[in-house]
Amino acid sequence: MQSGDSQLRKRLFQIIFESDTPQAKAFDIVLITLILVSVGIVFLDSVPGLHARYGRIFYFIEWAFTLIFTLELALRLYCLDRPLRYLRSFYGVLDLLAILPTWLALFIPGAQSLLVVRVLRVLRVFRVLRLMEFVGEGRMLVEALQRSQRKILLFLTTILLIITIFGALIYMIEPPEAGFTSMPRAMYWAIVTLTTVGYGDIAPVTPLGQFISAVMMILGYSIIAVPTGVFSAEVIRSIQRERYSDEACPGCGHEGHERGAKYCRFCGTWLDEETEDPNAPSSETSDTTSESPEAHEKGD
């Protein structure tokens, strides 16, 4: 009995947490569909017209999803050895956030405004993607981002300084009637302008303010080249790195040989250990045979 339970937990673990059996893949697909549909219901329920007409139906569907996700979480916890540890992990918190709002809204009346939190269910999509090889693809992007991290941080700091100073400038110049009623609002305008979003809800009205805006727009328009250039360079470096294997030469220990290269470019050692060097024996033999007889002939 104990053994059967342990076997069941093992099988459940393979289906729920892994992704290499057909059942596990089917589970992933069903889960990702349920997540997307449940988020879609949250969306539709937020439209006043639809809520008024189909509110009750949405309510029942929502409960169905909550029960399914609760069951799923229960199964996850059942087949883990340390269920509490999982609940404190990133994905455990996401699983809780997916069902808590609905349960809380049942017991606490004021919690209904938190129903929007259910949208965070979409983040669970990442778990499924992570299992599939799809996200492995993105590792290169993440690595390129990590390598350009400090440069991008420096870029963002510069952006924030530009925004602060231009925001203060425009706050001094423009009258409050134009919408620049406080420094934070002026900074909001500066961000809207520098990032070329340009809502137009606040816009300068004085000639000097418009001149400063113009300078800022051209700055924002040109400066985008900086993160783009940095990140492009890093992606190119990643792609070029892929061209080189990280195996060491058996002769001299050097790494970074081009994939498919046959000889070490530092010491000439044959790199492909699984096959034999076609030149090595023949040339050595010929060298020896061409010299040895000569020596023997001399000895005669």
Added chain:
Amino acid sequence: MQSGDSQLRKRLFQIIFESDTPQAKAFDIVLITLILVSVGIVFLDSVPGLHARYGRIFYFIEWAFTLIFTLELALRLYCLDRPLRYLRSFYGVLDLLAILPTWLALFIPGAQSLLVVRVLRVLRVFRVLRLMEFVGEGRMLVEALQRSQRKILLFLTTILLIITIFGALIYMIEPPEAGFTSMPRAMYWAIVTLTTVGYGDIAPVTPLGQFISAVMMILGYSIIAVPTGVFSAEVIRSIQRERYSDEACPGCGHEGHERGAKYCRFCGTWLDEETEDPNAPSSETSDTTSESPEAHEKGD
């Protein structure tokens, strides 16, 4: 008679479907002009003022184009062996869409609102471009896009997650009076903001909402570096690949030699088959002649 008919179909095929004879080129140019003019007429006819004044003239011109395009389609089908198969192909459907709306509007009164479908005629321009070498130029771009396909898909998924979560956030924070009346509208706003379009038809009014918008703008402004970097890297890889010929080494069969390279970098075989290897014969001969006579002299 049968033979003359078959010959006529052959010639028509060359003119209509191919692009290498002067007549075929003339046909392409006439067709591309007719397509653009007919789409232009659809445009002008949609302007209320012009429709009121020149509506009748547009109507007759439109029928002239429809008759010409119908005749063109009939000729296309006539010179093909499997006309029905063509009609189900991509270009066949486009040809039908180019004439169907006008014909349908004649018989079915309600179909007039579908006249806009005639704009899809512009897609037929692609067929002509495909024939000319012009689109061949774009193959490198398409290949670079295909290679970066998965990374760009991952980028779009991330974008959609950001939009969903920020949309939900702003929906909770902003009052409905600001325009955030439902979650889909909040998501529409999030897309308008993240892509730096910034219509301003919906804009946050609370300080917290404006702060979240500001974060989103800077995110959208910076994150554009990702697809740009990925695609730049792929285009650069394509261009560098052009530097390498795809001819195989006659010695070991390896491909990917740098254009202009003389010796295979894997087995040392002379690559340029049209000329002789300057080192091969002279060095071998000199080696043999300098050793053999020596040996012979010793033998004496």
Added chain:
Amino acid sequence: MQSGDSQLRKRLFQIIFESDTPQAKAFDIVLITLILVSVGIVFLDSVPGLHARYGRIFYFIEWAFTLIFTLELALRLYCLDRPLRYLRSFYGVLDLLAILPTWLALFIPGAQSLLVVRVLRVLRVFRVLRLMEFVGEGRMLVEALQRSQRKILLFLTTILLIITIFGALIYMIEPPEAGFTSMPRAMYWAIVTLTTVGYGDIAPVTPLGQFISAVMMILGYSIIAVPTGVFSAEVIRSIQRERYSDEACPGCGHEGHERGAKYCRFCGTWLDEETEDPNAPSSETSDTTSESPEAHEKGD
């Protein structure tokens, strides 16, 4: 006298058309200043408040500039052998456009609305820049643009097709009250949206229209990667090309050697013809001396 006249014309030509003597440089700087100030006056004169108060002063300044530019053009024509040919050239037309509007406004009353044409004077700045080495700097950019010309044309064609089809779609979906009163207006909206400008003067109001806009925004936001990637790749290629000299190897005629390289990477010939190959004599000598004595000894 004739000779003095010819000498004067020669000196004038050097000052006005060339840029390598101190006087010519001074002339360039004075000219560029006059052009920018005269355009500034056109700008200020277009502001209603300033025109009302300082209109007369602007009028006199404008005439002063026109007389100066007329004198300059006269001098240019005087020192050229074929003055009429110059007048038909690009810069000749620009010189005429710089003075014609003011002269015409004197004789023809209606021509006053053409005074704005004087703004085209800024284009004359290019002539001065062209003389200075500054524009030579930009040749690499122009070359990179030319090489990516066809790809960028293909990109623009694709953009136009997307705009046409999305414009037609939104025209069918959105009511005219939202501003989509005709197909050209819908296309204008499509351009405003795809390029992420987003005025917001026309914006979709139906949910379906907003969904299509959202798709278009994400498309426009991502597709910018294409011209950026193509152009980046071309600039990188240009920079890498700079690293290689275009001088041919004296031994085998191959071009494309890295600047500073000493030996041809194809045939090993010493590339720097001004100095001697330090290895060549010593190695040859040592080879000969080590073999010859041996042979001589054997002969003994």
Added chain:
Amino acid sequence: MQSGDSQLRKRLFQIIFESDTPQAKAFDIVLITLILVSVGIVFLDSVPGLHARYGRIFYFIEWAFTLIFTLELALRLYCLDRPLRYLRSFYGVLDLLAILPTWLALFIPGAQSLLVVRVLRVLRVFRVLRLMEFVGEGRMLVEALQRSQRKILLFLTTILLIITIFGALIYMIEPPEAGFTSMPRAMYWAIVTLTTVGYGDIAPVTPLGQFISAVMMILGYSIIAVPTGVFSAEVIRSIQRERYSDEACPGCGHEGHERGAKYCRFCGTWLDEETEDPNAPSSETSDTTSESPEAHEKGD
């Protein structure tokens, strides 16, 4: 006493101006926090609602900061040998600007509108960042910017010419009622449009004006590829340059060897001075030993 004073100044200098002792680092962190909080107070104080309620508290906090910064400046001047020279330097002026507005507002009533100048305190953050290694990271970015300087200047000049000419065009075409009341305003619109900001506070209303805007938008949307491409290329060049060491060859003095290279590519000298050249002694010895005995044998 004099010696104690000199020692105190030395220690103060290390803490205040340098960044390598624990005390100096603590000082940096305290200073950066004070700067950010004081700028935050300026921000909050500018919000009318907060100013009305907490104005007095903000006033006292502000004075506290001013006194702290004044003390800091006094200490800085105390531990320097040439305090006046420091006051005229960039950072000295920033230090003065950080405290002057508050002091001036005490004595001169009208100076209160200059309180916004206190926002410039954020620039002092740069000093601290410069001390930490953080900004050293950005040197590569600055170098890449400097190398692309002329190209970016040329780009900006082109942008300004496009803006001037399109601004003049739209000014002629659009009626003043649409907002194009003067040429400077038309240029402001042109900048808003070309940089894809698109406030929508001024927008064309005539079909021709909208057509010209559309051309301009597509231009602005595509032309961003130019600075991005130039800067990307320069960053890539910088990264590739990192691959090369700047140590000189001990044989011929050439620099720019690839990191990890063993032999100078110009003269063949062994580069890695810490280890021995594996080929040099062994091959020479073997050559000599294999030949010498032979010669000796012959001599026998």
